[in-house]
Amino acid sequence: MRAASYRDTRLPERWAAAWRSFRVAAWLGWQIESNWTDPFLFAIYSMLKPLASAAILVVMYGVITNGQFENPVFPYIYLGNAFYIYVGAVMTGVSWAVIDDREHYRTLKYIYVAPIRIPAYWLGRGVARFLTGSFAVLITLAAGVLFLHVPFHPDRVDWPLFLLSLTLGVMMLALMGLVLASVSLMIAHHFFLIGEAVAGALYLLSGAIFPLEVLPPWLRPLGFAMPITYWLELIRRSLLGDIASGFATLSGFTNGQLLGILAGLSVLFGLLAVVAFRLCDRQAREKGLIDQTTNY
Amino acid sequence: MSSEARPFFTPVPKATGWRLFLKTVVARAYPRVVGQQRERSWIFFDVFLSILAVSAYVFVYRAIGAPEEYVGFVVVGGAMTAFWLNVLWSMSSQLYWEKESGNLALYIMAPNSMMAILLGMALGGIIATALRAGAILLVGSLIFRVQYAVGNILALVAVFILTLAALYGLGMMSASLFLLWGREAWHLANLAQEPIYLLSGFYFPVKNLGFWVAVGASIIPLTLGLDAMRQLLFPSGAALGFLSVPVEIGVLAVLCVLFLAAARWLLGYMERIAVREGRLLESRR
Numbered sequence: 001m002r003a004a005s006y007r008d009t010r011l012p013e014r015w016a017a018a019w020r021s022f023r024v025a026a027w028l029g030w031q032i033e034s035n036w037t038d039p040f041l042f043a044i045y046s047m048l049k050p051l052a053s054a055a056i057l058v059v060m061y062g063v064i065t066n067g068q069f070e071n072p073v074f075p076y077i078y079l080g081n082a083f084y085i086y087v088g089a090v091m092t093g094v095s096w097a098v099i100d101d102r103e104h105y106r107t108l109k110y111i112y113v114a115p116i117r118i119p120a121y122w123l124g125r126g127v128a129r130f131l132t133g134s135f136a137v138l139i140t141l142a143a144g145v146l147f148l149h150v151p152f153h154p155d156r157v158d159w160p161l162f163l164l165s166l167t168l169g170v171m172m173l174a175l176m177g178l179v180l181a182s183v184s185l186m187i188a189h190h191f192f193l194i195g196e197a198v199a200g201a202l203y204l205l206s207g208a209i210f211p212l213e214v215l216p217p218w219l220r221p222l223g224f225a226m227p228i229t230y231w232l233e234l235i236r237r238s239l240l241g242d243i244a245s246g247f248a249t250l251s252g253f254t255n256g257q258l259l260g261i262l263a264g265l266s267v268l269f270g271l272l273a274v275v276a277f278r279l280c281d282r283q284a285r286e287k288g289l290i291d292q293t294t295n296y
Numbered sequence: 297m298s299s300e301a302r303p304f305f306t307p308v309p310k311a312t313g314w315r316l317f318l319k320t321v322v323a324r325a326y327p328r329v330v331g332q333q334r335e336r337s338w339i340f341f342d343v344f345l346s347i348l349a350v351s352a353y354v355f356v357y358r359a360i361g362a363p364e365e366y367v368g369f370v371v372v373g374g375a376m377t378a379f380w381l382n383v384l385w386s387m388s389s390q391l392y393w394e395k396e397s398g399n400l401a402l403y404i405m406a407p408n409s410m411m412a413i414l415l416g417m418a419l420g421g422i423i424a425t426a427l428r429a430g431a432i433l434l435v436g437s438l439i440f441r442v443q444y445a446v447g448n449i450l451a452l453v454a455v456f457i458l459t460l461a462a463l464y465g466l467g468m469m470s471a472s473l474f475l476l477w478g479r480e481a482w483h484l485a486n487l488a489q490e491p492i493y494l495l496s497g498f499y500f501p502v503k504n505l506g507f508w509v510a511v512g513a514s515i516i517p518l519t520l521g522l523d524a525m526r527q528l529l530f531p532s533g534a535a536l537g538f539l540s541v542p543v544e545i546g547v548l549a550v551l552c553v554l555f556l557a558a559a560r561w562l563l564g565y566m567e568r569i570a571v572r573e574g575r576l577l578e579s580r581r
Contacts, residue, residue: 077356
């Protein structure tokens, strides 16, 4: 008679195990992210990177336009860049856990033999980066509003649309991070964070810092296939109103249509995450990659 | 019996002095050059993703109607990011990684010079990264049809070599500092990306940051190296340059000597502290 395995448990028990894995991983992730230094230095660390990224774009824009920050293009670029911080943070938070546990702490093999739901654990590890990312987004937005005349009027913001878009977008990014985490099981340790590297690449295709019309025609369909494109458009519309919907890229879509597309693409990435995890997990087990170390 | 007295192996003469130094350099460079080429995913991520990131900045310039030469500035800056990332993650924080993986104690126990280990890491890193940076430069230039106008190729080669020598000297120096840190090392290396891209003018002429900011940023060799290369590669580079090319070459040469000497001194100093405080085998994970 076959011994009962962890996978034989009933659905409610699986959900309970997934929630427990997520919760504990979130706590663990926060400890790893934050307890290497004192809170003050950690706050500086969390602020410097995003502010420097934003400053690169601000200087580029300022040099070419002689400081025309009132032009609607500027808030388009600035807000896109500010909220794009979530893309790198969430995708990296989820996917880096694989490399961190496998190569640095060398605990991935122990996690694999523990009664843990691995995808839920990875998602939980992403929570810390989401929190620090949120802090970075707030700081970047504050800098833009205070020093660079980014138009922000709390009474004109469509808060329900903003909160709904933000929630849906973060869930979509976490699912994309799960796909990357699965792929990370199969690849070597890189000197950079794969989540941030892929986020850097998607920066090009999602219209984060320029309208998609600037891309060559053959690249535009890729931009329209990216859920991040619709997410950023919704965020801009909810915060800027008419200024954002004046750009031609997605002006033909209503907010409801954009939300529908974002939700549909998120479901698609959810399915892709399930398939990717199953495939990569099996391959990693087959090839003995669960405890490999690749630090040259 | 004479056959019984014969040893099972032919003794290899032990290398000492400069021969041992050179062998150590080559031995440490080998995994950098060969190992990295074996990881195909590294080649893909290093080149392809860098091209995409560079492209994003190129399209920003195009979206705001920048002159075409700025596209060239971004492509050259993007190629040089490969060296900065290599110095950060594979030089500065390498001794920390070696400590974590247990190699550092072996390096110190072996009868070789730690300076040779660092030089080997640097040389291997330069060769492996030059291949990637070259690929980024070539592909980026072809895609965006970047026009170069090289007037003084000797000066360009001198600037490139001096920049890399000073940059990797800085990496060797900071490797010793990182040796004393625990997890802070990883975070500090992570922190030194975007702020350095900004201060060193990877995507725009550093002159735009103002004189004193540019002077301060010149401690990073890529600041002056990139500025000089842009002046030598593009017709309007000289007008947008921070200092004249001969001055920048002079400063880079000084930085070279300074960083290499400091690396040698710091390595000995930090090794003594690390041995005294028992930090060579610790693992603060």
